[in-house]
Amino acid sequence: xxxxxxxxxxxxxxxxxxxxxxxxxxxxxxxxxxxxxxxxxxxxxxxxxxxxxxxxxxxxxxxxxxxxxxxxxxxxxxxxxxxxxxxxxxxxxxxxxxxxxxxxxxxxxxxxxxxxxxxxxxxxxxxxxxxxxxxxxxxxxxxxxxxxxxxxxxxxxxxxxxxxxxxxxxxxxxxxxxxxxxxxxxxxxxxxxxxxxxxxxxxxxxxxxxxxxxxxxxxxxxxxxxxxxxxxxxxxxxxxxxxxxxxxxxxxxxxxxxxxxxxxxxxxxxxxxxxxxxxxxxxxxxxxxxxxxxxxxxxxxxxxxxxxxxxxxxxxxxxxxxxxxxxxxxxxxxxxxxxxxxxxxxxxxxxxxxxxxxxxxxxxxxxxxxxxxxxxxxxxxxxxxxxxxxxxxxxxxxxxxxxxxxxxxxxxxxxxxxxxxxxxxxxxxxxxxxxxxxxxxxxxxxxxxxxxxxxxxxxxxxxxxxxxxxxxxxxxxxxxxxxxxxxxxxxxxxxxxxxxxxxxxxxxxxxxxxxxxxxxxxxxxxxxxxxxxxxxxxxxxxxxxxxxxxxxxxxxxxxxxxxxxxxxxxxxxxxxxxxxxxxxxxxxxxx
RNA sequence: GGGGGCGUAGUUCAGUUGGUUAGAACGUCGGCCUGUCACGCCGAAGGUCGCGAGUUCAAGUCUCGUCGCUCCCGCCA
Numbered sequence: 142x143x144x145x146x147x148x149x150x151x152x153x154x155x156x157x158x159x160x161x162x163x164x165x166x167x168x169x170x171x172x173x174x175x176x177x178x179x180x181x182x183x184x185x186x187x188x189x190x191x192x193x194x195x196x197x198x199x200x201x202x203x204x205x206x207x208x209x210x211x212x213x214x215x216x217x218x219x220x221x222x223x224x225x226x227x228x229x230x231x232x233x234x235x236x237x238x239x240x241x242x243x244x245x246x247x248x249x250x251x252x253x254x255x256x257x258x259x260x261x262x263x264x265x266x267x268x269x270x271x272x273x274x275x276x277x278x279x280x281x282x283x284x285x286x287x288x289x290x291x292x293x294x295x296x297x298x299x300x301x302x303x304x305x306x307x308x309x310x311x312x313x314x315x316x317x318x319x320x321x322x323x324x325x326x327x328x329x330x331x332x333x334x335x336x337x338x339x340x341x342x343x344x345x346x347x348x349x350x351x352x353x354x355x356x357x358x359x360x361x362x363x364x365x366x367x368x369x370x371x372x373x374x375x376x377x378x379x380x381x382x383x384x385x386x387x388x389x390x391x392x393x394x395x396x397x398x399x400x401x402x403x404x405x406x407x408x409x410x411x412x413x414x415x416x417x418x419x420x421x422x423x424x425x426x427x428x429x430x431x432x433x434x435x436x437x438x439x440x441x442x443x444x445x446x447x448x449x450x451x452x453x454x455x456x457x458x459x460x461x462x463x464x465x466x467x468x469x470x471x472x473x474x475x476x477x478x479x480x481x482x483x484x485x486x487x488x489x490x491x492x493x494x495x496x497x498x499x500x501x502x503x504x505x506x507x508x509x510x511x512x513x514x515x516x517x518x519x520x521x522x523x524x525x526x527x528x529x530x531x532x533x534x535x536x537x538x539x540x541x542x543x544x545x546x547x548x549x550x551x552x553x554x555x556x557x558x559x560x561x562x563x564x565x566x567x568x569x570x571x572x573x574x575x576x577x578x579x580x581x582x583x584x585x586x587x588x589x590x591x592x593x594x595x596x597x598x599x600x601x602x603x604x605x606x607x608x609x610x611x612x613x614x615x616x617x618x619x620x621x622x623x624x625x626x627x628x629x630x631x632x633x634x635x636x637x638x639x640x641x642x643x644x645x646x647x648x649x650x651x652x653x654x655x656x657x658x659x660x661x662x663x664x665x666x667x668x669x670x671x672x673x674x675x676x677x678x679x680x681x682x683x684x685x686x687x688x689x690x691x692x693x694x695x696x697x698x699x700x701x702x703x704x705x706x707x708x709x710x711x712x713x714x715x716x717x718x719x720x721x722x723x724x725x726x727x728x729x730x731x732x
Numbered sequence: 733g734g735g736g737g738c739g740u741a742g743u744u745c746a747g748u749u750g751g752u753u754a755g756a757a758c759g760u761c762g763g764c765c766u767g768u769c770a771c772g773c774c775g776a777a778g779g780u781c782g783c784g785a786g787u788u789c790a791a792g793u794c795u796c797g798u799c800g801c802u803c804c805c806g807c808c809a
Binding site: 319592 | 742743744758759760764765766767768769770771772800801802803804806807808809
């Protein structure tokens with residue numbers, strides 16, 4: 142017999158009755174009846190019920206063994222009597238009668254139960270992640286992650302893509318997120334940086350004559366975390382192609398996403414050709430560049446209706462160039478007062494000022510602001526919104542950008558509170574036509590709004606003749622259910638365009654040459670037009686698994702404060718290590 | 733850096749307008765039990781109510797501070 146096992150705990154069936162087996166695994170649960178003891182033995186593959194009869198030499202050892210200890214036992218597979226068959230277990234028609242039993246490794250008292258799928262404090266879960274991962278739910282998530290990676294690879298290879306590796310130790314780049322730095326031993330005072338993304342390398346691969354690149358690429362950014370954003374490191378399904386248009390890339394990604402979601406989730410994909418929504422339209426209709434389009438409830442611009450309105454909050458905003466936007470929530474008028482208060486409270490965090498609501502009940506408009514509106518204004522409003530009796534209108538008034546953001550939050554609140562969101566759907570969309578530049582109010586200068594390596598629409602001519610803030614880029618995001626999965630772009634591949642774009646953002650030629658020497662040089666030696674995208678792998682798995690938090694689909698995540706509680710990272714290092722790296726620590730003053 | 737929520741046994745939670753010895757379930761330990769599958773029954777141990785100050789005759793409960801966790805904003809080209 143094998144040293145540990147002849148079978149795993151998930152495979153034995155009725156046809157195996159009669160054979161002798163050797164099983165190893167964890168004591169998932171134990172039922173001690175005094176005379177007979179049942180053990181549910183668990184391994185990666187499943188559960189098998191083991192029966193320990195009285196008189197066994199190891200009976201006492203079984204009585205004493207604690208849950209989650211690792212044991213090895215031998216025994217005969219027997220059929221359960223019809224009244225003891227457990228139909229909810231895969232192996233429920235058989236059981237193994239123990240003939241020998243040893244404890245491989247005993248388990249201490251557990252910090253939390255492993256055999257239940259309940260919520261426990263994340264601190265304990267992360268400190269004892271090896272136990273947390275034994276739990277069925279987490280085990281399943283990690284397997285789903287592996288399947289997602291495998292299917293993505295398989296699909297992309299079938300589509301003619303090739304997987305490349307790019308460096309982990311590279312150079313720091315001035316744009317973008319805060320870098321993780323790695324001090325150089327050989328060059329005092331100099332540093333490597335971990336890549337925020339393999340952006341420049343994949344572009345260089347295109348220039349090297351390869352085509353259709355992909356990599357499930359680790360990326361490192363020293364920025365604070367969110368529920369859908371791990372601190373420190375994450376993975377992207379990084380893709381780049383030569384000689385493509387934006388639409389070519391969209392088609393390729395739609396195939397990949399649909400394949401992943403059809404195969405690995407139960408979500409119904411709303412449209413397999415994802416709607417293209419221009420950035421400005423998304424902001425105006427949904428108040429967000431990552432709209433959740435599982436439901437409608439679009440914002441309508443009613444600014445012109447309130448030019449001479451008696452309601453000062455509205456009128457003042459309109460006169461100072463602001464906007465009044467309105468949402469029409471169907472059949473929401475009958476909601477209790479708390480519903481309306483909560484809508485305001487939900488948006489309050491956004492610095493809500495001009496927020497108001499009106500309910501249409503019994504053919505009349507009701508709410509705090511109604512008395513300030515003329516009959517003409519009321520009629521125009523109802524007509525434009527297509528409002529009917531029983532509906533409720535929500536208003537946002539203020540400067541346009543803030544109002545859009547504010548009412549966008551209200552829209553999400555209403556979508557949730559009114560049950561407008563069908564959670565079984567996967568609603569993808571492309572947000573296109575991002576502006577190339579944006580105004581940085583703090584530094585009083587023009588910045589790149591997204592990716593500095595994107596091709597501006599209109600090329601060099603646009604850069605030279607248009608107002609920079611009016612220039613759009615071949616830059617796009619893919620969004621699913623209100624979660625941004627990725628940005629991508631058709632890249633700029635010409636040195637003259639690169640130079641001009643960086644000049645507009647305040648970088649001179651010398652800076653471009655010295656900070657991006659590779660791309661700058663490479664663009665002078667025949668660069669193909671190319672473009673790509675990099676959907677966040679962890680976020681895709683999160684959506685597939687229907688998890689609210691990205692740490693649920695990562696085996697060993699850092700906590701919110703970027704610490705590894707299990708390994709004790711980050712940690713201080715030996716003085717000798719610092720010396721070799723020519724580093725000295727200057728601690729911040731203690732408060 | 734800023735804001736919201738939370739903090740009671742190993743774990744999940746309850747704890748009334750401030751009022752006697754802070755409870756339950758699961759887990760742990762001990763005892764009983766030969767067919768359970770979340771086995772059942774009896775018993776025991778286990779608490780600085782995050783920490784510190786304040787108000788009060790009296791604080792788990794009220795106030796302030798502080799620490800921790802979490803979610804959000806900033807940030808993430």
